[in-house]
Amino acid sequence: MAFTYTKLALLSIISFISIFPQTYTSHDIESSFLQCFSPGLKNSNSTTKVIITQNSSSYAPLLQSSIRNQRFLENSVPKPNLIVFPNDLFQIQTTIICSKKQGLEIRIRSGGHDYEGLSYVSNVPFLIIDLTNLRSITIDIKEENAWVQAGATLGELYYAIANKSNVHGFPAGSCPTVGVGGHFSGGGFGTLFRKYGLAADNVIDAQMVDVNGKILNRKLMGEDLFWAIRGGGGSSFGVITAWKVKLVQVPSIVTVFNIPKSLGENATTLFMKWQIIANKLPSELFLHSVIGLAANSSSDGGKTVLASFTGLYLGKSDNLLPSMQNNFEELGLQHDNCTEMSWIQSVLYFAGYSIHGSLEVLLQRNTTLSSFKAKSDYVTDPIPMSGLEGLWNMLLEENKPTLIMTPYGGRMGEISESETPFPHRNGIIYGIQYLINWDSNEETPKHMDWMRRLYAYMTPYVSKCPRVAYLNYRDLDIGVNSGNASYEEAKSWGMKYFKSNFERLTLVKEEVDPNNFFRHEQSIPPLSY
Numbered sequence: 001m002a003f004t005y006t007k008l009a010l011l012s013i014i015s016f017i018s019i020f021p022q023t024y025t026s027h028d029i030e031s032s033f034l035q036c037f038s039p040g041l042k043n044s045n046s047t048t049k050v051i052i053t054q055n056s057s058s059y060a061p062l063l064q065s066s067i068r069n070q071r072f073l074e075n076s077v078p079k080p081n082l083i084v085f086p087n088d089l090f091q092i093q094t095t096i097i098c099s100k101k102q103g104l105e106i107r108i109r110s111g112g113h114d115y116e117g118l119s120y121v122s123n124v125p126f127l128i129i130d131l132t133n134l135r136s137i138t139i140d141i142k143e144e145n146a147w148v149q150a151g152a153t154l155g156e157l158y159y160a161i162a163n164k165s166n167v168h169g170f171p172a173g174s175c176p177t178v179g180v181g182g183h184f185s186g187g188g189f190g191t192l193f194r195k196y197g198l199a200a201d202n203v204i205d206a207q208m209v210d211v212n213g214k215i216l217n218r219k220l221m222g223e224d225l226f227w228a229i230r231g232g233g234g235s236s237f238g239v240i241t242a243w244k245v246k247l248v249q250v251p252s253i254v255t256v257f258n259i260p261k262s263l264g265e266n267a268t269t270l271f272m273k274w275q276i277i278a279n280k281l282p283s284e285l286f287l288h289s290v291i292g293l294a295a296n297s298s299s300d301g302g303k304t305v306l307a308s309f310t311g312l313y314l315g316k317s318d319n320l321l322p323s324m325q326n327n328f329e330e331l332g333l334q335h336d337n338c339t340e341m342s343w344i345q346s347v348l349y350f351a352g353y354s355i356h357g358s359l360e361v362l363l364q365r366n367t368t369l370s371s372f373k374a375k376s377d378y379v380t381d382p383i384p385m386s387g388l389e390g391l392w393n394m395l396l397e398e399n400k401p402t403l404i405m406t407p408y409g410g411r412m413g414e415i416s417e418s419e420t421p422f423p424h425r426n427g428i429i430y431g432i433q434y435l436i437n438w439d440s441n442e443e444t445p446k447h448m449d450w451m452r453r454l455y456a457y458m459t460p461y462v463s464k465c466p467r468v469a470y471l472n473y474r475d476l477d478i479g480v481n482s483g484n485a486s487y488e489e490a491k492s493w494g495m496k497y498f499k500s501n502f503e504r505l506t507l508v509k510e511e512v513d514p515n516n517f518f519r520h521e522q523s524i525p526p527l528s529y
């Protein structure tokens with residue numbers, strides 16, 4: 001995914017954006033909060049500032065530090081009264097207790113990649129708990145596991161693993177700046193997921209602070225809550241502070257390839273074939289298709305649709321080629337098209353970096369900003385040729401549209417729908433992410449409209465009753481809570497993300513946060529609401 005973002009981001013011309021603190025009428029709330037919080041500072045030796053108020057000169061840069069969608073940088077978007085950067089768990093406990101006391105809502109931010117900005121935007125007085133300072137990673141190669149704090153990024157995790165072993169990896173997303181806090185709690189897939197499942201499938205323990213300020217681990221939280229936070233989203237249940245994950249084995253040499261095909265090069269026929277084989281390929285082979293636009297070489301200034309078939313094979317090219325010959329001969333993959341590399345180099349590759357560059361780029365947390373809107377769908381029956389042709393025509397209406405077609409099958413098809421809250425398992429051929437990026441927020445309505453028309457166009461070709469969606473590609477168009485949503489109201493969007501797991505999530509919520517303190521536009525309501 002990051003591969004595409006990086007490419008698109010390079011094309012963006014980013015204008016300078018400033019965040020002016022709102023004139024606040026809530027001075028009292030803030031002072032009271034600071035007073036209530038003061039025990040939180042007593043035991044801390046850290047010199048970094050823990051609480052940032054709106055009158056601080058670092059407020060705007062720190063708020064912006066991990067905002068990934070420029071749409072939510074607008075002055076008209078409500079800003080937090082305070083931002084808390086905890087250095088320890090006691091400060092998180094204190095923040096929760098004091099927020100409840102002062103009537104402030106909490107937004108929890110790890111990597112800040114939420115598509116709808118729910119980790120840093122709210123319409124009521126609120127503060128952000130930003131976990132950036134809690135990002136230590138401890139790798140145990142002998143036991144093949146790791147503890148990773150919620151504020152770490154995927155890049156930091158991959159880097160730390162590669163630092164200890166060249167035959168271990170972790171199955172999570174491709175974008176190195178994504179935070180593990182949000183990503184693992186919403187599922188988390190990437191190039192290894194057909195072999196090993198989601199990031200959430202490989203979580204074996206967790207640490208979190210609940211609504212009463214209590215610190216829980218797997219044993220203390222119990223299996224219901226532990227189930228809920230592995231795909232149900234963390235932000236409905238508490239502040240997750242660390243995950244314990246199972247590392248997975250990867251060969252010391254893997255193979256990567258990328259074959260782009262335009263419409264004139266039979267992209268449509270190839271995509272038709274891809275739809276039939278993508279989820280049936282060996283689980284060692286991940287072959288996704290990223291579809292965008294490119295210049296049409298035979299027309300001045302005209303565009304054509306370009307489908308790139310990009311693969312990661314867990315093994316050497318000598319073993320990959322016969323498999324491609326058997327399953328997808330039409331693509332014409334040859335030895336020259338394959339590059340053998342280490343697993344961590346494949347991480348660089350899918351993140352859009354040079355595989356010969358330094359691994360340190362994986363530690364960079366800054367990204368280029370642009371505005372975007374994305375949506376997701378799941379496909380259970382191949383889309384017919386006529387459907388694809390209409391889809392290409394819709395892409396040609398836009399400047400920088402992207403479709404990312406992610407093949408399921410393999411391990412994903414073996415895990416039952418109720419094993420975790422993430423229900424998109426057996427029977428899924430592929431998932432679609434529709435993505436549109438733009439530079440200036442003046443253009444926002446036009447692109448949002450296009451995205452919604454595209455989604456409407458796709459209705460006949462994708463999952464139905466319900467039309468399902470991926471939580472980590474958060475989309476407020478599919479439904480939102482109004483204040484404290486009722487179970488029935490939230491069910492409309494909840495069934496789309498979780499199918500029948502939605503009800504169990506509301507049961508867990510009822511047990512752990514019966515007064516609905518951790519709430520937002522798409523939080524799980526308690527069952528009794």
Ligand SMILES: Cc1cc2nc3c(=O)[nH]c(=O)nc-3n(C[C@H](O)[C@H](O)[C@H](O)COP(=O)(O)OP(=O)(O)OC[C@H]3O[C@@H](n4cnc5c(N)ncnc54)[C@H](O)[C@@H]3O)c2cc1C
Binds near residue numbers: 172173178181
């Ligand atoms: C450029 C880009 C590339 C992406 N690539 C992939 C990909 O390859 N695969 C994939 O599966 N997804 C991908 N995603 C989606 C990504 O998984 C989600 O956006 C994910 O939720 C981001 O987690 P975060 O911690 O960075 O975001 P945040 O915005 O910090 O959090 C997202 C949500 O989780 C909650 N949350 C965050 N931290 C915690 C915590 N510690 N405790 C409780 N709740 C918490 C937030 O409140 C919010 O509701 C990508 C997104 C972007 C923008």
Ligand SMILES: *[C@@H]1O[C@H](CO)[C@@H](O)[C@H](O)[C@H]1NC(C)=O
Binds near residue numbers: 027030034
């Ligand atoms: C900033 O605001 C906080 C709380 O609102 C207050 O305690 C503090 O004195 C203010 N600082 C300055 C420099 O105005």
Ligand SMILES: *[C@@H]1O[C@H](CO)[C@@H](O)[C@H](O)[C@H]1NC(C)=O
Binds near residue numbers: 043044045
């Ligand atoms: C703070 O520093 C003092 C002196 O170095 C040390 O004794 C104490 O344990 C430290 N406290 C914390 C919470 O780290």
Ligand SMILES: *[C@@H]1O[C@H](CO)[C@@H](O)[C@H](O)[C@H]1NC(C)=O
Binds near residue numbers: 164
């Ligand atoms: C691991 O990290 C340390 C410290 O950053 C560095 O000195 C060392 O070279 C790294 N080792 C490997 C194998 O990457």
Ligand SMILES: *[C@@H]1O[C@H](CO)[C@@H](O)[C@H](O)[C@H]1NC(C)=O
Binds near residue numbers: 258259260334336337
């Ligand atoms: C694949 O390799 C063949 C043979 O060298 C070459 O002609 C073709 O251009 C390559 N395709 C891509 C996309 O690199």
Ligand SMILES: *[C@@H]1O[C@H](CO)[C@@H](O)[C@H](O)[C@H]1NC(C)=O
Binds near residue numbers: 269
């Ligand atoms: C496209 O496919 C047709 C029929 O399958 C084939 O004859 C033709 O050579 C292909 N064109 C290209 C550019 O590969």
Ligand SMILES: *[C@@H]1O[C@H](CO)[C@@H](O)[C@H](O)[C@H]1NC(C)=O
Binds near residue numbers: 298
């Ligand atoms: C490219 O442009 C030529 C000339 O205008 C046109 O005939 C052709 O259909 C275009 N190809 C695509 C794939 O749009």
Ligand SMILES: *[C@@H]1O[C@H](CO)[C@@H](O)[C@H](O)[C@H]1NC(C)=O
Binds near residue numbers: 364366367
């Ligand atoms: C992030 O910061 C580093 C170091 O300042 C810089 O080299 C890099 O280009 C930045 N990345 C982005 C995407 O802005």
Ligand SMILES: *[C@@H]1O[C@H](CO)[C@@H](O)[C@H](O)[C@H]1NC(C)=O
Binds near residue numbers: 482
């Ligand atoms: C939601 O319910 C809580 C607890 O009953 C209450 O304090 C809060 O005001 C309600 N919020 C809204 C928006 O209705």
